[in-house]
Amino acid sequence: MATLRERLAEEVPLVAVSFGDEDAGRDAAQARDLRVDVAELRVDWFASTDPEHALRQVRPFAGMPTLATIRSKDEGGYWAGDEPSRLRLYETLMPEVDAVDVELASTEIRAGVVAAARSHGTVVVLSHHDFTATPAAARLDELAEEGFAAGADLVKISTMAQGPDDLRTLTDFTLRHHHRGVIAIGMGPEGAASRLMLPVLGSRITYSFIGGRPAPGQLPFEETVRLLELFSPRFADRRAA
Numbered sequence: 001m002a003t004l005r006e007r008l009a010e011e012v013p014l015v016a017v018s019f020g021d022e023d024a025g026r027d028a029a030q031a032r033d034l035r036v037d038v039a040e041l042r043v044d045w046f047a048s049t050d051p052e053h054a055l056r057q058v059r060p061f062a063g064m065p066t067l068a069t070i071r072s073k074d075e076g077g078y079w080a081g082d083e084p085s086r087l088r089l090y091e092t093l094m095p096e097v098d099a100v101d102v103e104l105a106s107t108e109i110r111a112g113v114v115a116a117a118r119s120h121g122t123v124v125v126l127s128h129h130d131f132t133a134t135p136a137a138a139r140l141d142e143l144a145e146e147g148f149a150a151g152a153d154l155v156k157i158s159t160m161a162q163g164p165d166d167l168r169t170l171t172d173f174t175l176r177h178h179h180r181g182v183i184a185i186g187m188g189p190e191g192a193a194s195r196l197m198l199p200v201l202g203s204r205i206t207y208s209f210i211g212g213r214p215a216p217g218q219l220p221f222e223e224t225v226r227l228l229e230l231f232s233p234r235f236a237d238r239r240a241a
């Protein structure tokens with residue numbers, strides 16, 4: 001099977017699903033059955049952030065592309081510990097996963113996460129979330145520059161879309177930067193179309209859900225796959241292969 005890095009280079013959209021630690025064995029089996037492209041392990045959702053517990057939740061997903069995220073409270077996550085502990089947890093998980101996602105704004109640990117990722121060949125996503133609004137194009141460009149300069153393989157922008165103007169802003173951002181490796185998401189009901197349209201235009205990963213924990217505006221995994229198969233022949237070919 002192609003590695004996540006190889007898949008990303010193909011520029012065919014990937015569909016991710018986020019998982020906590022309710023029942024990692026069950027979730028991993030389901031993710032494999034449904035051929036989820038990327039399992040995002042939301043470590044900040046885990047009941048315990050003890051490293052051994054976290055490793056036990058991640059291991060059932062071995063063999064499929066995995067992305068570990070320990071999201072800060074400032075950007076909508078549940079991580080309650082301090083920054084040195086968060087960096088240690090990323091370092092512990094690094095050999096077991098294909099990619100990690102840390103916020104661009106987490107400047108205390110960002111360089112440490114990137115350095116650990118480099119030594120393991122792990123893909124680095126540097127992300128920016130805004131749950132209220134979509135910033136102007138110039139600000140999004142600054143974030144992209146900051147992210148690539150800091151060592152991102154992918155820069156992810158996930159912002160609340162309030163209407164068509166925000167969809168246009170996120171679309172333009174995708175068109176300007178898709179060749180460098182970006183993920184762009186318009187959250188909320190007004191952003192839902194971005195979860196299909198932007199991957200077709202080059203945003204590398206779109207996020208969906210199975211079961212009960214959707215982010216604002218996310219579509220179910222099977223619906224996302226069905227619609228992308230209609231809109232992206234390259235995606236349909238890869239699913240059929």
Ligand SMILES: O=C1C[C@@](O)(C(=O)O)C[C@@H](O)[C@@H]1O
Binds near residue numbers: 042069129185
């Ligand atoms: O940042 C993202 C994108 C997301 O917030 C979304 O809106 O799909 C879902 C999160 O799990 C992921 O880490």
